[in-house]
Amino acid sequence: xxxxxxxxxxxxxxxxxxxxxxxxxxxxxxxxxxxxxxxxxxxxxxxxxxxxxxxxxxxxxxxxxxxxxxxxxxxxxxxxxxxxxxxxxxxxxxxxxxxxxxxxxxxxxxxxxxxxxxxxxxxxxxxxxxxxxxxxxxxxxxxxxxxxxxxxxxxxxxxxxxxxxxxxxxxxxxxxxxxxxxxxxxxxxxxxxxxxxxxxxxxxxxxxxxxxxxxxxxxxxxxxxxxxxxxxx
Numbered sequence: 151x152x153x154x155x156x157x158x159x160x161x162x163x164x165x166x167x168x169x170x171x172x173x174x175x176x177x178x179x180x181x182x183x184x185x186x187x188x189x190x191x192x193x194x195x196x197x198x199x200x201x202x203x204x205x206x207x208x209x210x211x212x213x214x215x216x217x218x219x220x221x222x223x224x225x226x227x228x229x230x231x232x233x234x235x236x237x238x239x240x241x242x243x244x245x246x247x248x249x250x251x252x253x254x255x256x257x258x259x260x261x262x263x264x265x266x267x268x269x270x271x272x273x274x275x276x277x278x279x280x281x282x283x284x285x286x287x288x289x290x291x292x293x294x295x296x297x298x299x300x301x302x303x304x305x306x307x308x309x310x311x312x313x314x315x316x317x318x319x320x321x322x323x324x325x326x327x328x329x330x331x332x333x334x335x336x337x338x339x340x341x342x343x344x345x346x347x348x349x350x351x352x353x354x355x356x357x358x359x360x361x362x363x364x365x366x367x368x369x370x371x372x373x374x375x376x377x378x379x380x381x382x383x
Contacts, residue, residue, distance in 0.1 A: 151250060151280040152333055153223065153311055154351045155188025156365045158358035162198040162210055170206060172213050178359075179217035185362035189223045190214060191354055192243075195254055195289055199227055208242040215247040225282065229254040229290075233272035240277035250280040252313060252354070254290040263298055267305060274308035281308045282354075286315040286337065296321060300329040313337040313354045314345070322348040343380050346372035 160182065163174040179190060192214035193199035193207050202210065215224045226243035228251050230236040240251050253273060255266045274281045283302055287293040293316060294302075302309045314321050315337030325334050326349045335352040336345025342353045346369065358365040364383055371380035 151223075151310055152351065153189060153225070153250070153282065153335060153354075155353075156186075156358050156362065156369050157189035157191055157223075157225070157335070157352055157354045158182050158187055158362060158365075159191040159194030159227070159354055159356055160214060161359050162193075162202070164198075170202075170210065172209070175210065175213050176217040179214055182359070182362050183218065183221055186366045187222065187358060187362050188352070188366075189225060190218055191225045191227060191252060192248070193227045193239075194354075194356075195227050195229045195252075195284065195286070199229075204238070204242075207239060208246065211243050211248060212246040223250060224248045225250045225252050227252045227284075228273070228277075229257055229284065231256055231258040233269055233276075236269075236273045237276040240273060240279065244277065244279060248279070250282060250310075251277055252282040252284050254284045254286060255292045255294060257290060260291045263301070266292065266294065266298065267301060270302050270309060271306050274306045277308070279308065280310045281306075282311040282313055282335070283309055284313045284315065284337070285321075286313075288315075296324040296328050299325060299332065303329045303332040311335060314350070317341065319344040319348050322350050342368060343372065343383075346380075347377070 163171040228239040285294040311333035336350040
């Protein structure tokens with residue numbers, strides 16, 4: 151599976167009582183799709199997912215998948231502290247109709263390479279869905295460099311992509327060189343132009359929640375080689 155284009159990690163709106171505003175969530179998804187985005191991430195890691203209950207996370211993914219209704223791929227964030235917890239989130243997401251998963255290394259503990267590989271293997275094999283590894287040292291405390299990400303790709307069948315959020319654009323060509331079949335997406339909100347020009351095929355984005363049309367225009371300009379327009383955007 152491939153993930154080209156602009157993929158917002160959609161925010162979860164709440165009402166004045168702190169309950170999830172499901173109508174608002176569905177409306178946000180519709181607005182993003184109308185703007186031309188190419189996919190949606192539900193329960194993204196750096197948003198509200200960490201403060202939602204398991205039942206709320208399940209409900210959010212169900213509403214997002216229902217609002218999308220097959221128009222673009224829906225990816226569920228399933229980052230957790232243990233394989234068992236991530237597997238449970240993945241099972242709920244699969245039942246809701248998502249087509250892929252996105253996951254950080256194990257949260258709350260800085261695993262070594264062997265532990266990280268074991269974590270990804272356990273979740274990937276149990277979930278049976280394409281899995282996007284998420285390298286965000288700020289969020290997880292672990293920086294998965296090109297060598298480790300290449301190992302995840304080569305040793306685990308369902309690991310098919312990486313959201314690269316280290317902030318170092320040099321990682322993208324390094325990953326493309328080391329693992330040509332691994333799809334690389336830029337994950338930072340302030341270096342998408344550089345990421346696209348370095349070879350990233352897509353952008354899992356927070357800024358696309360508020361400026362989706364501009365993000366799509368940036369992607370299209372980079373794809374066509376119109377760097378003057380891209381720099382302006």
